[in-house]
Amino acid sequence: MRIFNSIHSLRGAIKILKSRKKRIGFVPTMGALHRGHGSLFLRSRRENDITVVSIFVNPKQFGLREDFDAYPRPEKSDILLAKKEMVDIIFYPSENEMYRTGFLTSVQVDTISQILCGKSRPGHFRGVTTVVNKLLNIVAPDVLYLGQKDTQQAVLIKRMIADLNIPVTVRICPIVRERDGLALSSRNCYLSARQRLEAPILYRALQNAKQKALEGEHRSLHLGRFIRSTIARQSSGKIDYIACVDADTLAPLRRLRGKIMIALAVKFGKTRLIDNIVFSL
Amino acid sequence: MRIFNSIHSLRGAIKILKSRKKRIGFVPTMGALHRGHGSLFLRSRRENDITVVSIFVNPKQFGLREDFDAYPRPEKSDILLAKKEMVDIIFYPSENEMYRTGFLTSVQVDTISQILCGKSRPGHFRGVTTVVNKLLNIVAPDVLYLGQKDTQQAVLIKRMIADLNIPVTVRICPIVRERDGLALSSRNCYLSARQRLEAPILYRALQNAKQKALEGEHRSLHLGRFIRSTIARQSSGKIDYIACVDADTLAPLRRLRGKIMIALAVKFGKTRLIDNIVFSL
Numbered sequence A, B: 001m002r003i004f005n006s007i008h009s010l011r012g013a014i015k016i017l018k019s020r021k022k023r024i025g026f027v028p029t030m031g032a033l034h035r036g037h038g039s040l041f042l043r044s045r046r047e048n049d050i051t052v053v054s055i056f057v058n059p060k061q062f063g064l065r066e067d068f069d070a071y072p073r074p075e076k077s078d079i080l081l082a083k084k085e086m087v088d089i090i091f092y093p094s095e096n097e098m099y100r101t102g103f104l105t106s107v108q109v110d111t112i113s114q115i116l117c118g119k120s121r122p123g124h125f126r127g128v129t130t131v132v133n134k135l136l137n138i139v140a141p142d143v144l145y146l147g148q149k150d151t152q153q154a155v156l157i158k159r160m161i162a163d164l165n166i167p168v169t170v171r172i173c174p175i176v177r178e179r180d181g182l183a184l185s186s187r188n189c190y191l192s193a194r195q196r197l198e199a200p201i202l203y204r205a206l207q208n209a210k211q212k213a214l215e216g217e218h219r220s221l222h223l224g225r226f227i228r229s230t231i232a233r234q235s236s237g238k239i240d241y242i243a244c245v246d247a248d249t250l251a252p253l254r255r256l257r258g259k260i261m262i263a264l265a266v267k268f269g270k271t272r273l274i275d276n277i278v279f280s281l
Helices: A007-019 A035-047 A075-084 A124-139 A151-163 A186-190 A193-198 A201-214 A220-234 B007-019 B035-047 B075-084 B124-139 B151-163 B186-190 B193-198 B201-214 B220-234
Strands: A002-004 A024-029 A050-055 A089-091 A105-109 A143-147 A169-173 A238-246 A259-268 A271-280 B002-004 B024-029 B050-055 B089-091 B105-109 B143-147 B169-173 B238-246 B259-268 B271-280
Touching (some): A002 A007, A007 A089, A007 A124, A024 A035, A024 A124, A035 A050, A035 A075, A035 A143, A035 A169, A089 A124, A105 A124, A105 A151, A105 B151, A124 A151, A143 A151, A151 A169, A151 B105, A186 A271, A201 A220, A201 A259, A201 A271, A220 A238, A220 A259, B007 B024, B007 B089, B007 B124, B024 B035, B024 B124, B035 B050, B035 B075, B035 B143, B105 B124, B105 B151, B124 B151, B151 B169, B151 B259, B186 B271, B201 B220, B201 B259, B201 B271, B220 B238, B220 B259
Parallel strands (some): A002 A089, A024 A050, A024 A143, A050 A089, A143 A169, B002 B089, B024 B050
Antiparallel strands (some): A105 B105, A238 A259, B238 B259, B259 B271
16 A cells, blocks of 8 residues: 555556556545545445545645544554555545645535535535545546545535536445444544433434335424434434435435435534435335 | 638537547637737647637626727628638637526636736636536637636636546647737727827736846836836726736745736726746846
8 A cells, every 4th residue: 555645656556557457446535534534435436447545635625623633543543444445545634735725716506505515614615625526627537436424525526526527427425334323423422421421312213214104294394393202202412404306316306206305414512413214216 | 711600610610620530629719819829829839730719709708897899899800811821710609509408507716816917807618617627528629729828817727628538639829019018909909099008008017027027126026016116107007916926826925926817907097918037036
């Protein structure tokens, strides 16, 4: 496994790989790697000759009062995990390498960046689309792997790639969960023991709502209320949002039909967790 | 010369050229081609194996009350001129080919897109950087050729390319002028006979201001006043702005030093002309 800190040297390596017709898979991450990331690495390894993983805690996608400084950066264990997963190349740039003095450019996807998580995290998704745009220009992969857990991020990045004609294929990979159903997240480590015990309620509530929908309850309002009361009754979580949307466009649905996603964000203390479930009616 | 209307077919052709190691030069235009564009085509031909020219009147860079509908679209003579200049590939997409239903993404360079021309044309430069970003992803050229006449556009595009790590080299080519000094522009055709006679005052005023600066007048305010009164005395032109700025960053200069640009925009009737002069002190 090779580790690059500079854009220039990574590009040199990529150029050689491309000249040898190697197919490149790319997984952008903020580090604090877990089995969720691991599932993306594995999928990329299966489908490509070379797997590139970036590790960059991107300051532009954190709000002023968010956890940029506190965000976990376990460099050594990240590198060990990537090695174990047989990643070929790690791109590990500094903040200064990514954002030089005089940096002024942003890439924005309108409307769908302002809803759901975008509502409580203004500017967050502009930071995400900007850094992913840069990374795609640097790595020039054939395939980009994203996780279904950050579903709005995945929809926005797919939109950006289509709109700006970026020559890359996108694969969205399923959420990886703990045995009790909690979606894996680098932020789960913030949870207290008690919060950790409560947190699986998010997925249970989503599963129960899906069941209700399959049994005939197609009114978003009622499903939302049901999830809200389930979580309120059985945990200390404070709900940020619960939304029934079209899984491809994120357009809000008053009545469920087609390919549906129910997504939610819930705060346990200062820790904001997100989860979602996708199904068809 | 080959003409492509679809992104998909152009990409196929580019892919074959790249596999043959052809070096590609690219000139994005809005058509209504003149000798100014011709000078970019010539430079690209000299420096590359293949020259690609796009012709696309980009609706996103026109304001609501601007001349999008009236903008000249002389398709036949454009194609003749490109052929004469030995352009290899013309990319001539429709509006729908470039902006599909559901298009939501924009690329923006902050601060320097808001000054000078950006001040009187809100949203204009966001439209420019967005479409050029798309075109660079579609054409994937080795070298991009831009004209010094649209100097702010050139600075913004260079900034975007550096900030987003787009793998392309940029060359800025000198302004081409009529014999009487008027900078070539697709909008010159809008001028009445009388306005056409008056318009060369722009360049004469810039040249005289440069002369004054070389002789020791380094105060922007005074040079601006001098240009303003020259134009007011000798023409019917209404001044939009006159600015003394750093030629590389567009930062306003109170006192001239280093590499300087004096830029201006002046309206003759409804026709807005721009011009600039660059020199060092």
